[in-house]
Amino acid sequence: MRYRPHLLTRAAGLAALAVALALPAGSAWAQAKPAAQAKPAAAAAAAPAANPVYAQRFAQVCAACHGANGRSDMAGTPVLAGQHSFYAITQLYLFREGRRANEAMSAIAKTMKDDDLRGFSDYIATLPAVPAPAPASPPDAARMAKGEALAKEHRCVMCHGADLSGGQQVPRIGQQREDYLALTLHEYKSGKRPGYTRAMPEAVGPISAADLDTLAYYVARFPAEAPKPAAK
Numbered sequence: 001m002r003y004r005p006h007l008l009t010r011a012a013g014l015a016a017l018a019v020a021l022a023l024p025a026g027s028a029w030a031q032a033k034p035a036a037q038a039k040p041a042a043a044a045a046a047a048p049a050a051n052p053v054y055a056q057r058f059a060q061v062c063a064a065c066h067g068a069n070g071r072s073d074m075a076g077t078p079v080l081a082g083q084h085s086f087y088a089i090t091q092l093y094l095f096r097e098g099r100r101a102n103e104a105m106s107a108i109a110k111t112m113k114d115d116d117l118r119g120f121s122d123y124i125a126t127l128p129a130v131p132a133p134a135p136a137s138p139p140d141a142a143r144m145a146k147g148e149a150l151a152k153e154h155r156c157v158m159c160h161g162a163d164l165s166g167g168q169q170v171p172r173i174g175q176q177r178e179d180y181l182a183l184t185l186h187e188y189k190s191g192k193r194p195g196y197t198r199a200m201p202e203a204v205g206p207i208s209a210a211d212l213d214t215l216a217y218y219v220a221r222f223p224a225e226a227p228k229p230a231a232k
């Protein structure tokens with residue numbers, strides 16, 4: 001009984017997100033769908049053209065850590081290029097509400113109104129995916145094979161898609177920074193990052209710490225869809 005008000009507040013917060021951001025409150029949020037089945041029309045409808053105000057604010061505030069083109073070269077800082085609007089807005093919301101903990105991001109998100117959450121997320125969704133810089137040494141074939149097997153065994157591809165590009169509320173993970181991937185996978189396992197739903201804690205629960213590192217290694221080097229050289 002003591003916890004009931006807290007739970008209600010939390011549920012009200014989630015309902016508020018769905019209403020304020022006009023997100024479907026049903027299955028798409030309660031349960032991650034295979035990325036391949038995500039409806040592009042729905043994503044397009046939710047992502048209007050980027051507001052130039054947020055392009056400018058991104059360049060002034062966010063680029064210092066996340067990179068001007070959205071590919072961060074700062075340790076522990078995720079690449080945002082190629083990320084989906086639905087996913088980005090969810091994470092900004094979680095940072096703002098104190099349900100995803102990171103000093104820098106929480107401080108930034110606390111100043112955001114709902115319009116800002118949407119404006120930044122829509123802007124992020126306009127940044128085309130940027131391939132990872134060429135690695136210093138070629139990927140270790142055995143480790144890549146092990147990572148691929150783990151990604152199949154633990155159904156990462158079921159939700160994140162065969163090309164790991166995600167969709168809607170499921171993030172693009174292919175060619176994300178390895179240090180960030182490892183950090184965040186361990187945080188899902190330890191409970192430090194609860195996630196918007198239980199999807200990730202449940203996915204990584206049975207996976208050993210060593211295998212999480214192998215998955216991060218593999219996902220960071222995953223051969224994404226061939227990037228257009230001109231897009232650089």
Ligand code: HEC
Nearest residue numbers: 061062064065076077078088091092101102104105108120
């Ligand atoms: C001081 C550095 C810094 C600045 C400035 C910054 N971020 Fe971040 N951001 C981070 C870090 C570090 C994380 C990862 C936090 C974690 O590990 O949970 C992050 C995470 C995120 C995420 C979640 C990405 C994911 O893959 O889960 C989003 C979205 C985001 N930032 C957007 C923004 C926006 C928009 C701005 C500007 C308004 C911004 N950030 C400014 C450091 C920064």
Ligand code: HEC
Nearest residue numbers: 032154155156159169170171173195196197199200203215
């Ligand atoms: C049932 C669907 C599902 C499965 C299976 C799944 N994921 Fe996820 N994944 C998600 C969703 C949804 C999110 C966003 C969760 C949140 O709000 O934190 C996510 C988030 C992530 C993130 C955070 C990305 C970022 O930018 O912060 C990583 C990394 C990740 N997943 C990797 C994996 C790996 C590796 C596997 C396999 C071991 C896996 N996922 C299995 C649905 C899934």
